[in-house]
Amino acid sequence: MFDITHQPLSIEPLVRAVTRPSSGAVASFLGVVREQTRGRRVLYLEYEAYREMAIPKMREIADEIRGKWKVDEIAMIHRIGHLEIGEASVAIAVSAPHRHQALAACAYAIDRLKEIVPIWKKEVWIDGEEWVGPGTCEHH
Amino acid sequence: MKVRVRCFATAREIVGTGELVIDLPEGSTLTQLFDQIQGQFPRLQGLAGSLLFSVNREYAPSDRRLVAEDEVALIPPVSGGTHV
Numbered sequence: 319m320f321d322i323t324h325q326p327l328s329i330e331p332l333v334r335a336v337t338r339p340s341s342g343a344v345a346s347f348l349g350v351v352r353e354q355t356r357g358r359r360v361l362y363l364e365y366e367a368y369r370e371m372a373i374p375k376m377r378e379i380a381d382e383i384r385g386k387w388k389v390d391e392i393a394m395i396h397r398i399g400h401l402e403i404g405e406a407s408v409a410i411a412v413s414a415p416h417r418h419q420a421l422a423a424c425a426y427a428i429d430r431l432k433e434i435v436p437i438w439k440k441e442v443w444i445d446g447e448e449w450v451g452p453g454t455c456e457h458h
Numbered sequence: 459m460k461v462r463v464r465c466f467a468t469a470r471e472i473v474g475t476g477e478l479v480i481d482l483p484e485g486s487t488l489t490q491l492f493d494q495i496q497g498q499f500p501r502l503q504g505l506a507g508s509l510l511f512s513v514n515r516e517y518a519p520s521d522r523r524l525v526a527e528d529e530v531a532l533i534p535p536v537s538g539g540t541h542v
Contacts, residue, residue, distance in 0.1 A: 366466060368464060368466055368512075368515075368531055370515055371512055371515040371531065436531070438466055438467035438534075440467070449467040449534065452510075452533065453510070453535040
């Protein structure tokens with residue numbers, strides 16, 4: 319399950335989609351809109367995607383994961399459009415026979431998604447705005 | 459030859475549309491394409507150092523030669539902020 323949607327996200331459908339009889343663990347990640355970023359107060363975010371490239375890049379990340387860890391299934395959904403503080407922008411779930419693979423693969427998935435999947439967010443603050451795109455490090 | 463150019467985020471806002479069709483000499487590279495677009499939209503200069511390109515939905519180096527009907531995208535990693 320790899321998708322880009324305007325609809326609100328929840329993690330449960332992804333967890334259900336990846337769980338297999340062989341799965342002993344499902345690791346999940348939900349990225350949510352934070353009120354403060356780099357010391358500024360965010361009013362809302364606007365996400366935009368190059369959908370025709372973004373979904374194949376998600377599949378490519380899943381292929382990379384399968385080359386590194388023994389996992390059962392991988393699901394990634396990114397939301398686009400207008401998002402308010404506290405809303406989920408991205409949901410990822412990875413199932414595996416054992417927890418270490420599931421946890422490592424899930425962490426890898428979100429890091430790679432931010433590096434190579436062409437999705438941008440415009441942060442709109444009280445006193446300005448800025449686009450943030452793939453390959454941008456965020457350590458704050 | 460004609461190529462489609464998809465523009466996103468800051469690049470889309472500068473160009474004023476999500477898609478351009480650009481007429482280029484045969485054998486042009488991504489750099490030559492970008493120079494031509496920048497001639498039309500000088501504010502793209504600010505992105506020149508950080509912009510990535512894709513050709514037919516794969517990242518591509520700026521010396522990549524284009525062929526007719528290629529779909530190029532301008533992929534800005536990050537913009538300069540606009541503070542009001």
